[in-house]
Amino acid sequence: MLKKIPLRIRFTLVASLFLLVSCVTLTLLSNMSAVHMMEAVALLPSMKDGSTPILQLEPAQPVEEPYYQVFQQKTTVATILIVLAGSIATYFAAGYVLKPIRDLSCEVQKRNVENLGTPIELPQSADEVRQLTISFNQMMEDLQRSFLLQKEFSANAAHELRTPLAIMRAKLDVFMLSENENPETQKMIDAMSQQLERLSKLIEDLLWFSKDLPLEKKTRVMLYPLFCDVAEELSSVAKEKEIEIQIQQTNEFVLGQDRLLERVFYNLLENAVKYSPPQTQVSVTVQRERDFLRIQVIDQGEGIPEVCRSAVFEPFFRVDKSRSRAIGGNGLGLAVCKKILERHHASIAVRPNHPNGSIFEVIFPS
Template sequence: MKKLSLRIRYTLITSLFLLISCTALTIISNLSANSVMQAITLSLSVEIGESAQQSPDSSPETSQEPEYISEPAVITTRASYRVFRRESIIATVLIVLIGSAATYAAAGYVLKPIVSLSREVKKRDANNFAQALPLPSSADEVQELTASFNALLAEVKRSFQLQKQFSADAAHELRTPLAVMQTKLDVFAMSGELPPEAQEFAKNLQAQLARLSSLVEDLLWFSRDYPLEPVEPVRLLPLLEDIVEELSDAAREKGIRVELHASDCVVQGQDCLLERAFYNLLENAIKYSPDGTVVELSAAVQEGAAVVRVADQGEGIPEKYREEIFEPFFRVEKSRNRAVGGSGLGLAVCKKILERHRAVIRVLPRHPCGSVFEVTFPS
């Protein structure tokens, strides 16, 4: 059942209060009117009886008990009471209805600043959550609430900026020593005078250093804000062809064939950012696909919007994880992911870049096995 709004609840409570109050007032008024009517009827009856006894024309044989109910004054009194009772009930109903309508209108006017505040809050997302809310002109509690909320947003923004700055600084400081270690290890491995055990050890170190360097690089990408200015037309076909060429060696090592089916689509954005996003998607598909399978990369225009799909023949992603896989460092199967490698930031970086381009990325199942990463750009 849908929860009632604050305006409706306030109106219902006020209407219930009006109904109880008016009903009680009507009952009390009718009881009082009934008492007055009975007193008037009794008084008239006594007066009529006394007049009949004092009449000179009356005789014991002809005198009888007077029919007080047939007297015009008594009938008029009782008729007036019935009219009063009927009109009091009608007035009660009208007061409750008019009061409820007036309460609903007044509640809408009073709650208008809160409704406006709610709409402004709903407009905030991951890209503009720290944007200050407009202060209402009325100097009341709503203005104080908005000011407090803006102060909270400013503090959250500052915390996020400090976190991003720390991540970027840490990753930047790690790049130089990692590059030096990688260079020295490469020279050491190429000396040719190492026993087989040392060569295997050096090879493992090179792989771990490459993985650490990839993590640092992804961390740098993830900590950036990715401004989209200047925006320029980006042709997807040559961009995707370059990515396929760059990852051809990685695909060849696993015996994977990458098939590109793309029309010459054009989107608005920055080619370097889009190249990084689609590079991560294709690299991820190659990394988690079994040896000897096919990875399909396609781009086409559908209903006026450019759509890019990366389809693999891997194990697939369970439905409950299709949103969480874009979170930083999230892994569906930790043991399998450790064996494959990767930083755990590739898809998070990908989603962040695509959101900057106002594109939507989602994961779809592929039959009989595998997953399809679909990216839809705004038309």
């Protein structure tokens, strides 16, 4: 139960409990001392035949009882006030003591993939918080180095694979030009061509994902012509499955690089077509809101389970691995989309399309 309470509140509760126990104990001891004192006062002197006075125990005077009640009330009130004042002082003292930890937590929350290499400023105090900050900066530096090595490896591997892949593609094209009526040979050539195409797309996605994709210069990108060009490129795939691509006519535009944005919507539309059943519809809508522009790519496929809707934008994630491999997906397309959109200060999310399918929603700030 206490573990779910913030550290500052926990510290205040523990200190308040300590104050309460201490004050109650002190109050009980004070009351016991007061009782003994009143009993001693009740021992009155008496004389017998002019002899030496002796002490004789007589009943306490009734007038003394109200004084004892007043004493009890005052000690109780004092106990409550001391505990209350101590709790308030402890709360603010805990806030002052824990401020370096709170500042460190805020700085840690600001760190992401883009600024891992930016170290957190060290506090002036030479305490545990300073040592924790040094350890965190070291961890972030190692993590940044690991990310850079991973990106460099992906880019170098993709570049190195391009050359032998191009040679294989050229050899296969030459072989396809030769007259060969053997159906088994033709079947093998078609299979090799399909796998080469799949490998080429994987390498291209790896290159896109490993790039930093800087925005050299933003220009107006008209959305309707962009969507039409992408739909034209995918027309043969859509025609094979008898899928209709509907694009809402619009005069809206966004600021960015058309080459990068074309890649985004090509990936989104390609996924919508590939994962939709035959004889269905894929539509693209554009809606201008007060502070942003909403673009939706809507399909009528199987949809994405709720638990996977945030993970689909992670590299190499697949909702259904066997189905993705059969269709030819490599798990990088949506990750590339997210990366490019982040460069444009835009966001992407997926929602269900009732009764069937998914809605990929892209939000551009105004």
